[in-house]
Amino acid sequence: MKAIELFSGIGGFRIACDSLGIETIWANDINAKAAAVYRAQFGSESFHEGDINHLLDTVPDHDILTGGFPCQPFSSAGKKLGIEDMRGTLFEKIVDILERKSPRYFVLENVKRLLSMDQGKHFATILDALSRVGYLVEWRVLNAIDFGLAQNRERIVIIGRKDHTPNSHLCTREDIGELTPHQIRQAADASSWKNIEDHGAKFNTWGLALHGKFFHAKINRFSERQKDVKLHEVLERHPDARFFFTEDTLERIKNSDEVNRYYSGVEILYNQKGGARMGYSIFGINGVAPTLTCTASRHYERYRVGNEYRRLTNIEYARIQGFPDHHCDTASVYDQYTLYGNAVPPALVAWALRKVIHHEGTTFQPSPGIESPAALETQMDLI
Numbered sequence: 144m145k146a147i148e149l150f151s152g153i154g155g156f157r158i159a160c161d162s163l164g165i166e167t168i169w170a171n172d173i174n175a176k177a178a179a180v181y182r183a184q185f186g187s188e189s190f191h192e193g194d195i196n197h198l199l200d201t202v203p204d205h206d207i208l209t210g211g212f213p214c215q216p217f218s219s220a221g222k223k224l225g226i227e228d229m230r231g232t233l234f235e236k237i238v239d240i241l242e243r244k245s246p247r248y249f250v251l252e253n254v255k256r257l258l259s260m261d262q263g264k265h266f267a268t269i270l271d272a273l274s275r276v277g278y279l280v281e282w283r284v285l286n287a288i289d290f291g292l293a294q295n296r297e298r299i300v301i302i303g304r305k306d307h308t309p310n311s312h313l314c315t316r317e318d319i320g321e322l323t324p325h326q327i328r329q330a331a332d333a334s335s336w337k338n339i340e341d342h343g344a345k346f347n348t349w350g351l352a353l354h355g356k357f358f359h360a361k362i363n364r365f366s367e368r369q370k371d372v373k374l375h376e377v378l379e380r381h382p383d384a385r386f387f388f389t390e391d392t393l394e395r396i397k398n399s400d401e402v403n404r405y406y407s408g409v410e411i412l413y414n415q416k417g418g419a420r421m422g423y424s425i426f427g428i429n430g431v432a433p434t435l436t437c438t439a440s441r442h443y444e445r446y447r448v449g450n451e452y453r454r455l456t457n458i459e460y461a462r463i464q465g466f467p468d469h470h471c472d473t474a475s476v477y478d479q480y481t482l483y484g485n486a487v488p489p490a491l492v493a494w495a496l497r498k499v500i501h502h503e504g505t506t507f508q509p510s511p512g513i514e515s516p517a518a519l520e521t522q523m524d525l526i
């Protein structure tokens with residue numbers, strides 16, 4: 144199968160596709176530093192640097208469209224959903240390509256907050272657009288923590304496919320087992336689904352949409368959960384002195400409240416007095432990291448490692464996001480934080496891509512590493 148990778152960044156989708164034998168034939172990003180990493184890792188042949196708005200005509204035919212699109216608010220606050228809402232946005236370009244090229248599948252990734260932004264209106268517009276260009280859309284919230292990564296990072300993956308019947312959703316029988324028998328019947332009967340424009344303030348963690356209608360439910364358990372990995376298991380043994388701030392942090396602790404609690408798997412030792420719960424915190428290494436982001440403030444978060452205090456290294460960022468240690472070596476250490484913080488953990492989107500491959504019935508040879516073939520055996524298309 145052939146994929147394109149929109150908003151490719153440093154190639155989170157690319158690594159996942161490579162590991163599953165899916166060929167990436169075209170990729171694009173506007174950011175020069177991300178582009179340099181992408182070219183260094185994957186070659187320049189398939190990579191097109193620049194603004195997607197000017198490159199639409201170069202997109203080739205493909206089977207799977209992938210992309211972690213930037214989250215831009217849509218303009219209209221009106222009740223009616225429609226293409227006007229997303230005019231001029233980067234998401235509109237995705238819909239544009241889907242209409243022009245009609246790939247059989249897409250896999251998109253974004254922040255979980257998308258489900259509740261603007262009282263659900265934002266996601267409703269997305270679902271409406273994707274389902275009206277002929278796709279059965281299935282979304283699901285995933286957490287990096289479930290994929291053997293030492294990070295609490297909740298993301299939504301949105302999978303679409305052209306060839307479908309409403310009840311052929313991709314979540315496993317075990318996942319769906321959390322639903323009541325009534326919900327299971329409803330999920331399988333698209334005629335009972337609600338109009339997307341009658342959505343509530345927030346979309347649930349799993350759902351389906353087709354032709355402007357949707358069904359959703361709260362699924363908490365992740366049946367393919369891998370072994371927990373804690374931060375101390377992935378730390379570098381002898382990081383460079385520049386990552387340490389021991390004196391300075393000891394001073395800061397004087398102005399902090401002791402917490403010593405875990406929140407969503409993250410061990411918080413101290414919070415700055417009066418600060419937000421996650422702001423200016425000092426973390427322990429017995430839990431996982433909080434969501435790595437691309438903002439500079441994260442560089443000043445401290446971790447207590449033994450008797451010393453330091454920030455995470457660029458290599459630790461790579462590990463926590465599931466990238467090879469030296470993936471971003473072409474960038475400065477400072478820029479690497481941003482590039483990794485912006486990226487998608489490959490294992491997380493590999494999960495979604497495996498669903499696509501399974502649906503396609505393609506025989507493939509997974510390369511060792513990212514995905515576990517055992518997970519495939521538990522997959523069920525139909526209930």
Ligand SMILES: C[S@@+](CC[C@H](N)C(=O)[O-])C[C@H]1O[C@@H](n2cnc3c(N)ncnc32)[C@H](O)[C@@H]1O
Pocket residue numbers: 150151152153154155156171172173174177193194195196210211212213233482485486487
């Ligand atoms: C959330 S990041 C995606 C990261 C990617 N999934 C990864 O694994 O690194 C969004 C990307 O969209 C890119 N971007 C933003 N505006 C763009 C545009 N107009 N054309 C092309 N790429 C754009 C950014 O440079 C950024 O790398």
